[in-house]
Amino acid sequence: MTAPTGWIPVALSSEIEAGASAGAVVDGREVVVWRDTSGVAHAWEDRCPHRGMRMSFGFVRGDHIACLYHGWQYDTAGQCRYIPAHPDLDVPQTIKVPTYATKEANGIIWSTLSDAVADEATPGETAEVTPLRSLYVDCPAAFIRETLESASMPGFTEPEGETIFAAVADSVWTLTTGEDRLYIGVQPVNPSQTALHVVIAGPQATYAGAGQAHFSTWLETLRRSLEDGAPEEATSAPMTTAEVA
Numbered sequence: 001m002t003a004p005t006g007w008i009p010v011a012l013s014s015e016i017e018a019g020a021s022a023g024a025v026v027d028g029r030e031v032v033v034w035r036d037t038s039g040v041a042h043a044w045e046d047r048c049p050h051r052g053m054r055m056s057f058g059f060v061r062g063d064h065i066a067c068l069y070h071g072w073q074y075d076t077a078g079q080c081r082y083i084p085a086h087p088d089l090d091v092p093q094t095i096k097v098p099t100y101a102t103k104e105a106n107g108i109i110w111s112t113l114s115d116a117v118a119d120e121a122t123p124g125e126t127a128e129v130t131p132l133r134s135l136y137v138d139c140p141a142a143f144i145r146e147t148l149e150s151a152s153m154p155g156f157t158e159p160e161g162e163t164i165f166a167a168v169a170d171s172v173w174t175l176t177t178g179e180d181r182l183y184i185g186v187q188p189v190n191p192s193q194t195a196l197h198v199v200i201a202g203p204q205a206t207y208a209g210a211g212q213a214h215f216s217t218w219l220e221t222l223r224r225s226l227e228d229g230a231p232e233e234a235t236s237a238p239m240t241t242a243e244v245a
């Protein structure tokens, strides 16, 4: 699998509340995604420099995240600021968690998995979105894409209509039926699993509640169909439209 580049989705914004943290895996790399209590999202290497505990098991206090194991505290730049066992120690600047460039757009948290900001804007940014869900599918991303290219999505505001698939970028796909559009951030987890972070491109006044339930049900059916038809090898043929619909 080719390593993803540019802005890569790591979580749905609505799933990481202020003061919370979660682990993600991108192409085999472990990432902690956390949000400080002022609301800013961060993505770092998911490993404490002390003894390697996952930072995603830690707890957030204000603009710091503390490791679960021995309580070392790191500020938003990843710099260790406090070691409980040595409260008077001036912590060396070398004790630092690698941090990654992070942004939020379209209801999704994105990271470059490096300290460099990607040159391109996050593709396909829209004005208003309604969060839907993150979907973990036991299939390679290429198989899911091939399937979606011929899938039929039941619209919400216009149930009938041709479904149009578009790959805005490797990490961003859209599915459109009539006035309804799903915006899908594609996170390759490993060669056999992909996370899809899905939002509805449209206002919550239209889609919150019934609209979210409508597309969430369809996505769950899609996931089961994908996994039932998943190839042993990533190069197998995609499913047909009829199998997905």
Ligand code: FES
Binding pocket: 048, 049, 050, 051, 052, 053, 067, 068, 069, 070, 071, 072
């Ligand atoms: S492993 Fe994180 S503080 Fe010890």
